[in-house]
Amino acid sequence: MLLNNDTWVEPDCLRKLIDAAQENPMAGVLGPRICYYHEPRRIWYDGGKLETRDGIVIPLHIHGEESIDALPLDSREVDYVCGCAMLIKRKIIERIGGLDPTFFAYWEDTDFSLRARRSGYRLLHIPSALVLHKVSRSSGGNESENVCYYMWRNQYLLSRRQYGLFFRPYVLSKYLRHCFWEYCERMRMNQKEQALAIAEAGWHSLIGHYGKRVGRIPSPILALLERQRVSE
Numbered sequence: 328m329l330l331n332n333d334t335w336v337e338p339d340c341l342r343k344l345i346d347a348a349q350e351n352p353m354a355g356v357l358g359p360r361i362c363y364y365h366e367p368r369r370i371w372y373d374g375g376k377l378e379t380r381d382g383i384v385i386p387l388h389i390h391g392e393e394s395i396d397a398l399p400l401d402s403r404e405v406d407y408v409c410g411c412a413m414l415i416k417r418k419i420i421e422r423i424g425g426l427d428p429t430f431f432a433y434w435e436d437t438d439f440s441l442r443a444r445r446s447g448y449r450l451l452h453i454p455s456a457l458v459l460h461k462v463s464r465s466s467g468g469n470e471s472e473n474v475c476y477y478m479w480r481n482q483y484l485l486s487r488r489q490y491g492l493f494f495r496p497y498v499l500s501k502y503l504r505h506c507f508w509e510y511c512e513r514m515r516m517n518q519k520e521q522a523l524a525i526a527e528a529g530w531h532s533l534i535g536h537y538g539k540r541v542g543r544i545p546s547p548i549l550a551l552l553e554r555q556r557v558s559e
Contacts, residue, residue: 331411333461335364343456344414347402355419355448356440358408359456360395368395371460374452375407375437382498383505384486386437400455408450410436412458419443429537433474434481438488472524476540479506480528484537503529511556526552
């Protein structure tokens with residue numbers, strides 16, 4: 328059981344996940360419904376789905392921000408399981424390994440889920456099992472510069488793994504364009520630290536730097552970005 332350290336687990340949660348795993352032999356990774364710790368009837372995650380925009384893979388939370396009151400408790404297959412709380416069969420790890428440290432933070436759970444699915448196993452969401460999450464306590468909040476950096480950089484890392492070598496230059500060009508426009512928008516909103524983190528994410532994706540965030544975007548590249556931003 329992989330579990331974030333800023334969670335509260337309902338007493339019967341693990342039992343419900345184990346029962347579902349035993350009832351579904353091909354289920355390799357299973358996840359519970361996750362609600363906000365301070366608003367336990369409001370959903371943070373109720374299964375994961377993937378969308379693709381311009382070749383970029385976007386992980387999304389199903390039913391995010393909705394109330395649990397009108398939602399069903401039926402188990403269902405999902406595109407990925409959130410690493411905040413996931414039950415993993417041991418043979419999955421023996422076959423494909425664990426979470427990839429290349430990501431360091433964010434979206435390594437999505438990558439792990441996709442690798443498990445490619446190995447022939449199902450990804451199941453069990454809404455009757457409940458976890459409460461104190462969201463983003465360890466990272467400084469959803470708008471911290473580190474969150475911006477890892478979310479944007481790993482978006483490309485996740486996306487490029489879904490395509491062959493022939494298609495990757497197209498995905499990279501689209502991604503860098505998205506980074507530039509987001510950088511411009513953040514600067515316009517006076518969110519300079521977040522803007523620089525996103526620019527850095529784009530630069531590191533271009534040169535292939537992954538793992539823990541180290542170093543900063545070179546001054547000449549940043550100056551080029553600024554000239555381009557002013558000219559737009």
